Amino acid sequence: MTSSIRRVFTAFAPPAVEKKSDALRFGILGAAKIAPLALVTPAKSHPEVIIQAVAARDLTRAEEFAKKHGIPDVRGSYEEILDDPNIDAVLIPLPNGLHFEWAIRAIRAGKHVLLEKPSTSNAFEANILFNLSELSQPNAPVLLEAFHNRFHPSVHKFRSFIDPADVVHVHTDSMVPWVLTAKDNIEFNYALSGGSMMNLGTYNFAILRMIFNADPVECLSCDTSIFGDGIHDKCDYDFKAQFRFPNGGIAEATTTLRGSIFWKPSEARVTMREVVVPDKSLPEDQEKVRSRQITLHGFIHAFIWHRIDVKDTFVILDTVDGSPVKRWVESTSHKAYTYQEAGGEFGDLPGEDWWMSYRYQLEEFVNRVKGRPTQYWVEGQDSWNQMKMIDMAYEKSGLGVRPTTDNEWSGAGIGRFEWVRNTISNLSTLAR
Structure with a gap:
């Protein structure tokens, strides 16, 4: 087996490691096709990550997903995962239009959030999401837009x-x-x-x-x-x-x-x-x-x-x-393929040549949750600016910015007009 074939094979079938007693327990909101690549597979080689539960709109689909990937618990709804005190963090791999709603719900439930890109549907939502008051409190949940390749x-x-x-x-x-x-x-x-x-x-x-x-x-x-x-x-x-x-x-x-x-x-x-x-x-x-x-x-x-x-x-x-x-x-x-090969300021960071970009991302996510230094991170301001660029292009194209729906507003647990009123009253603090 050549080194390249070995590397790719090991990336998709990494060695399982013993989990630590204080490992983060993840729940997955949605049995999405990206979830195995984004979290389930990288978690196998991380001693501080356990995939504990999955929920989907279709219970049968969630059960099949859990069985295929060895996930212990299946929940009947996303809310059940957020209400579970034994779940520390969630992956949100839902359709783009649902990211805003469920990220807010998860943060308000005290869960750390690994949020699939794009973080929201538009820059207006990103402004609100990444400036939530809950994120500036002591021991605040960690929120990361999962731009895996940047890691x-x-x-x-x-x-x-x-x-x-x-x-x-x-x-x-x-x-x-x-x-x-x-x-x-x-x-x-x-x-x-x-x-x-x-x-x-x-x-x-x-x-x-x-x-x-x-x-x-x-x-x-x-x-x-x-x-x-x-x-x-x-x-x-x-x-x-x-x-x-x-x-x-x-x-x-x-x-x-x-x-x-x-x-x-x-x-x-x-x-x-x-x-x-x-x-x-x-x-x-x-x-x-x-x-x-x-x-x-x-x-x-x-x-x-x-x-x-x-x-x-x-x-x-x-x-x-x-x-x-x-x-x-x-x-x-x-x-x-490793930071040792990259050299420079990141040359001492851990990693194996078979680590997926998702695995490097997970390493930093866990470090941030555990209060350890992170050498690279996608800050909330960065994610907000990313959505501004996307909106800029959609406006120029004539297709228009992607929509914010009534369902997202109500699902966030607050009325549309209250959101708008609060946002306007806090423009001075939200603008950066």
Whole structure:
């Protein structure tokens, strides 16, 4: 078995470990397809995580899910999990339109929350969710938007080659073959906040924000494709958006949920401006200039496969007339399945080459809950800014921001008008 096959095989079938007496007990709200990848499998190798219970709208489905994944308890409703004092934390892998409601319910029940991305349906909801008073109290619940790929060592190795101030252009793309996304799937349900920007596109937007270490100031364009059948007219199945960032850099995000049957790994390609590179070996009338392009292939599921390509173009210039004296290209490729391979500030962090990005994320989630230092985290402000970027693109596209529904307001345990009144009265504290 080659090392790559062994690594991938072990990622999906990790060794089980003995659980500690103070392990966190998780409940899962919904027998979603993503739940095994997002939590059940990574938990097997974490000594401080136990998957205790699952609930689904269909009890039979929950029972089948529990049996398949060795989960001890099946509950008849999501509320039963939240009411259980023996459950410490919950995973919320529900459809996008239900994230806001059930995250609030869980936080008010005192549960730590691992919340599938996107965190909410729109920035208005994200503002409210991440500024809940319960989150600022002593011993407050931990809330994390589960952007698993941002915790993988490869992303941080990739960033180590980038100076955000020098980025002039970024291209990102991601895709899913059309055979995996039927028209009637929840990905294209507007009432549940569907659309390609709310699905794969969230990864593109997040990696752009990481590359620039900033938020976009403008969405320059956003072209979308829809089915146009009178039913799914507000849900994009692909899009191409272009943004301008504070340093003047331009970024584009391209995603399709109806791509070719031949899958292509996600890609983030960064072009940086020319910079002078000090070189004492050169005579006084010459200088070395470098332009750089860095590409991360596989930025979404880097644990399966990824490659970081760095292409540096060097030119020796005559400083008197600006003419080139010499030109050459240096290309290198890198990988980082562990933080030891990534090096830098994160070089001492734990991990195995077979750890999924979800496993790295779970490690930090547990550390935060246990009051231990976390080396990387997606803060609430970051998640709010992420939704602002998504809203910006949807507004530019003409499809409109994903909706906040009456069900979400009532489900949050508070009336719509009371929410609005409270939000308006607290604008000074909510605005950051």
